[in-house]
Amino acid sequence: xxxxxxxxxxxxxxxxxxxxxxxxxxxxxxxxxxxxxxxxxxxxxxxxxxxxxxxxxxxxxxxxxxxxxxxxxxxxxxxxxxxxxxxxxxxxxxxxxxxxxxxxxxxxxxxxxxxxxxxxxxxxxxxxxxxxxxxxxxxxxxxxxxxxxxxxxxxxxxxxxxxxxxxxxxxxxxxxxxxxxxxxxxxxxxxxxxxxxxxxxxxxxxxxxxxxxxxxxxxxxxxxxxxxxxxxxxxxxxxxxxxxxxxxxxxxxxxxxxxxxxxxxxxxxxxxxxxxxxxxxxxxxxxxxxxxxxxxxxxxxxx
Amino acid sequence: xxxxxxxxxxxxxxxxxxxxxxxxxxxxxxxxxxxxxxxxxxxxxxxxxxxxxxxxxxxxxxxxxxxxxxxxxxxxxxxxxxxxxxxxxxxxxxxxxxxxxxxxxxxxxxxxxxxxxxxxxxxxxxxxxxxxxxxxxxxxxxxxxxxxxxxxxxxxxxxxxxxxxxxxxxxxxxxxxxxxxxxxxxxxxxxxxxxxxxxxxxxxxxxxxxxxxxxxxxxxxxxxxxxxxxxxxxxxxxxxxxxxxxxxxxxxxxxxxxxxxxxxxxxxxxxxxxxxxxxxxxxxxxxxxxxxxxxxxxxxxxxxxxxxxxxxxxxxxxxxxxxxxxxxxxxxxxxxxxxxxxxxxxxxxxxxxxxxxxxxxxxxxxxxxxxxxxxxxxxxxxxxxxxxxxxxxxxxxxxxxxxxxxxxxxxxxxxxxxx
Numbered sequence: 001x002x003x004x005x006x007x008x009x010x011x012x013x014x015x016x017x018x019x020x021x022x023x024x025x026x027x028x029x030x031x032x033x034x035x036x037x038x039x040x041x042x043x044x045x046x047x048x049x050x051x052x053x054x055x056x057x058x059x060x061x062x063x064x065x066x067x068x069x070x071x072x073x074x075x076x077x078x079x080x081x082x083x084x085x086x087x088x089x090x091x092x093x094x095x096x097x098x099x100x101x102x103x104x105x106x107x108x109x110x111x112x113x114x115x116x117x118x119x120x121x122x123x124x125x126x127x128x129x130x131x132x133x134x135x136x137x138x139x140x141x142x143x144x145x146x147x148x149x150x151x152x153x154x155x156x157x158x159x160x161x162x163x164x165x166x167x168x169x170x171x172x173x174x175x176x177x178x179x180x181x182x183x184x185x186x187x188x189x190x191x192x193x194x195x196x197x198x199x200x201x202x203x204x205x206x207x208x209x210x211x212x213x214x215x216x217x218x219x220x221x222x223x224x225x226x227x228x229x230x231x232x233x234x235x236x237x238x239x240x241x242x243x244x245x246x247x248x249x250x251x252x253x254x255x256x257x258x259x260x261x262x263x264x265x266x267x268x269x270x271x272x273x274x275x276x277x278x279x280x281x282x283x284x285x286x287x288x289x290x291x292x293x294x295x296x297x298x299x300x301x302x303x
Numbered sequence: 304x305x306x307x308x309x310x311x312x313x314x315x316x317x318x319x320x321x322x323x324x325x326x327x328x329x330x331x332x333x334x335x336x337x338x339x340x341x342x343x344x345x346x347x348x349x350x351x352x353x354x355x356x357x358x359x360x361x362x363x364x365x366x367x368x369x370x371x372x373x374x375x376x377x378x379x380x381x382x383x384x385x386x387x388x389x390x391x392x393x394x395x396x397x398x399x400x401x402x403x404x405x406x407x408x409x410x411x412x413x414x415x416x417x418x419x420x421x422x423x424x425x426x427x428x429x430x431x432x433x434x435x436x437x438x439x440x441x442x443x444x445x446x447x448x449x450x451x452x453x454x455x456x457x458x459x460x461x462x463x464x465x466x467x468x469x470x471x472x473x474x475x476x477x478x479x480x481x482x483x484x485x486x487x488x489x490x491x492x493x494x495x496x497x498x499x500x501x502x503x504x505x506x507x508x509x510x511x512x513x514x515x516x517x518x519x520x521x522x523x524x525x526x527x528x529x530x531x532x533x534x535x536x537x538x539x540x541x542x543x544x545x546x547x548x549x550x551x552x553x554x555x556x557x558x559x560x561x562x563x564x565x566x567x568x569x570x571x572x573x574x575x576x577x578x579x580x581x582x583x584x585x586x587x588x589x590x591x592x593x594x595x596x597x598x599x600x601x602x603x604x605x606x607x608x609x610x611x612x613x614x615x616x617x618x619x620x621x622x623x624x625x626x627x628x629x630x631x632x633x634x635x636x637x638x639x640x641x642x643x644x645x646x647x648x649x650x651x652x653x654x655x656x657x658x659x660x661x662x663x664x665x666x667x668x669x670x671x672x673x674x675x676x677x678x679x680x681x682x683x684x685x686x687x688x689x690x691x692x693x694x695x696x697x698x699x700x701x702x703x704x705x706x707x708x709x710x711x712x713x714x715x716x717x718x719x720x721x722x
Contacts, residue, residue, distance in 0.1 A: 052381060053406035066719070067414040071712065124542040157549040157701075245490060247698035264377045265690035266682070267402065 014275035046273035063274035073250050076256040080164050086167045087231035090225045094178025102186045127240030156242050159249035166241050166250060174230050178223045198206035228286050253279040287296030313621050332363040335529045336389035340376035349638050357625055362476040364621055369396040374640030384408040390622040395646040398685055400438050406473035409438045410612040420627045423652040430607050439611035444641055444645040446664030447497060447604040450573055451566035453588040456632050463590035470593045474542050477565045484491040484542040486564035488550030489700060492693035496680025497568055499696050500604050501528045505595035509602030509674035515685040522713040533595060548701055585664050591671060602674030691716045
């Protein structure tokens with residue numbers, strides 16, 4: 001930096017401030033237009049009765065009141081909870097596969113890629129494969145069950161089972177994702193600490209719990225984040241495998257919102273927005289936690 | 304031209320155009336923009352041929368055709384009509400027009416109907432009417448009914464049922480032979496709507512069915528319950544294939560093709576699929592849904608596909624000529640023929656293709672449907688009622704015991720939707 005001289009212009013004097021602002025500006029602009037403002041728009045549309053074409057009528061909180069009595073909303077909300085809880089199984093499952101694969105035997109790269117394979121597949125393909133797997137007559141699942149003399153089950157046709165069937169399909173690629181995160185994490189585990197633990201007589205579970213897992217904490221955090229995001233992005237699997245059915249028993253909030261607001265029979269923009277607002281508030285809990293966690297970690301790291 | 308159309312003086316506009324048309328067909332100029340949802344292979348060839356022919360007929364006119372995927376169009380039409388609308392679009396008849404009529408996006412073409420543009424279309428005018436005005440023209444329709452395996456019926460010594468008792472007796476015989484009476488795939492719900500349409504029209508009549516569609520009758524009404532009670536007779540017998548909630552309507556076809564089910568309540572579009580799967584015309588036949596309540600004139604489902612002119616159309620004159628062209632007897636005969644859509648022409652002066660099923664369907668609709676012609680569950684009921692309703696119908700078919708709960712839910716929806 002040249003020393004300040006009186007004949008410098010305002011831009012030259014302030015360029016340390018202006019430059020980052022200029023660089024951030026395009027991104028910020030798009031973020032405000034495409035992310036921030038739609039959030040507030042949803043809040044305001046949710047107070048109207050609007051079909052997207054004609055006049056929007058202000059109806060206050062009526063959409064939310066209707067949500068309270070809407071059975072399909074209740075079912076969808078519970079399904080969201082099931083997704084969030086059961087999807088977390090991908091984390092321990094991924095961890096154990098990673099531990100299992102974290103050894104040096106001939107051909108381990110091949111095994112690793114085979115385990116990683118489902119994550120490469122598109123969600124649509126995963127959904128299709130699993131819906132064939134579950135087919136009531138021709139499906140592989142019932143063929144296997146038949147070998148053990150168990151009766152045929154129509155997983156995706158049974159309102160009590162269908163959601164679990166879809167979650168199981170979603171866990172397949174999600175487990176692979178968590179496995180990869182842990183495999184990279186395991187590379188970073190300090191061998192000296194393992195050595196020290198071994199000298200102190202730690203083995204098996206105690207070694208895993210007290211020595212390895214604490215070092216995998218960053219990987220666990222990322223796995224948690226991507227799994228929660230994955231659970232909230234269950235739309236494609238549901239759409240492919242059951243289309244929300246049978247009789248709406250597999251819908252989650254995002255699917256319900258799509259059906260009410262944007263599908264062939266929908267176009268209740270206000271009601272759809274009200275669902276979106278509820279979904280946003282649920283996500284806000286997680287977003288808040290993630291942000292707090294990251295801020296906390298950074299503060300610890302800086303010390 | 305545009306400024307005239309935009310004024311409320313539609314009558315003046317219509318007269319100017321009519322005189323223009325009477326003098327010469329060929330003063331059409333500019334560009335005619337058509338957005339069509341005829342995206343399946345056969346319909347696509349039809350609309351492309353129509354656009355090319357119309358273009359050739361009018362040297363000064365350029366026809367621009369955009370074909371949109373049929374399913375995607377169901378949601379895209381909203382954008383297409385709102386911003387820079389084309390001159391002609393595809394859509395569906397009856398209540399399905401409601402949102403665009405209410406929003407003023409479809410042009411009121413009652414004057415064109417009154418001026419005699421559509422000679423021979425009187426019988427289908429009702430399907431294009433909302434609020435006593437006409438909002439478009441039909442170009443094709445098709446019958447619904449029971450398509451059955453003639454060879455299985457012959458093997459069991461059964462004949463086409465005309466009454467509910469015969470129907471139940473036939474069905475029992477089919478079940479006793481180890482088959483299901485009906486194949487159906489309710490995954491996408493609407494197939495269950497077809498069953499309800501017929502059972503309700505046969506149990507309570509066409510007028511009652513339409514009153515229900517207009518929201519004038521509660522779902523918890525005793526007459527509606529009677530419809531479901533009749534339906535339940537079939538369900539309890541095991542008339543329908545198991546696990547139908549998992550299948551699409553195409554997935555359900557093999558049951559009929561392989562002879563595991565004897566019949567399919569479906570629209571005429573099922574015939575090419577059955578033929579392609581290897582069934583000959585000796586093996587397939589068609590009968591009208593049997594009578595349940597004696598003395599009720601029969602109502603039939605016959606969904607109609609349509610053309611409309613958006614209110615914001617630029618080249619209204621050309622659009623009007625195109626609508627007249629597409630509904631004219633010769634064009635109707637050609638596009639609905641066996642090489643075309645294989646469906647029924649909307650113009651009474653057109654001829655019906657020499658096809659067993661088209662002929663039977665035409666005869667049924669023109670002579671044996673005094674009750675009236677319905678469009679279909681999801682076109683007669685308002686969209687929202689239709690979607691909630693069809694979900695309830697599917698649930699009923701799987702868990703008939705949930706009926707009270709289902710009807711209560713539908714009634715709650717009715718009170719909110721129609722008020």
